[in-house]
Amino acid sequence: MVYCSKCAEELPEKAYFCLKCGTRTQKGIEAGVSPPWNWEKQLAQILSTVTKEMEKAVESVRESISKSTQKAPVSCSSCGKKNLGSAKYCYKCGSELK
Ligand SMILES: [Zn+2]
Numbered sequence: 378m379v380y381c382s383k384c385a386e387e388l389p390e391k392a393y394f395c396l397k398c399g400t401r402t403q404k405g406i407e408a409g410v411s412p413p414w415n416w417e418k419q420l421a422q423i424l425s426t427v428t429k430e431m432e433k434a435v436e437s438v439r440e441s442i443s444k445s446t447q448k449a450p451v452s453c454s455s456c457g458k459k460n461l462g463s464a465k466y467c468y469k470c471g472s473e474l475k
């Protein structure tokens with residue numbers, strides 16, 4: 378097991394990013410994986426006005442889903458890797474899990 382240098386979350390050996398806070402792990406740095414944050418922020422700004430309405434709907438759906446499937450694995454929408462249901466960020470590519 379490895380631990381996040383920022384929040385001390387316990388992470389899988391193969392994790393490139395922290396599941397909780399998205400910080401890149403030593404392994405991610407060694408592998409040369411670049412964090413997706415910059416383009417994600419730009420994209421978020423562009424889409425923010427459009428997505429605000431959608432977020433409201435998604436949020437209510439997400440709440441009902443999380444109640445019934447809290448432990449179900451979450452597939453990353455960027456790379457398709459399965460993450461723990463409690464994960465907020467993909468362990469492989471660092472994308473935020475929806
Ligand atoms: Zn962390």
Ligand SMILES: [Zn+2]
Nearest residue numbers: 453456467470
């Ligand atoms: Zn991913």
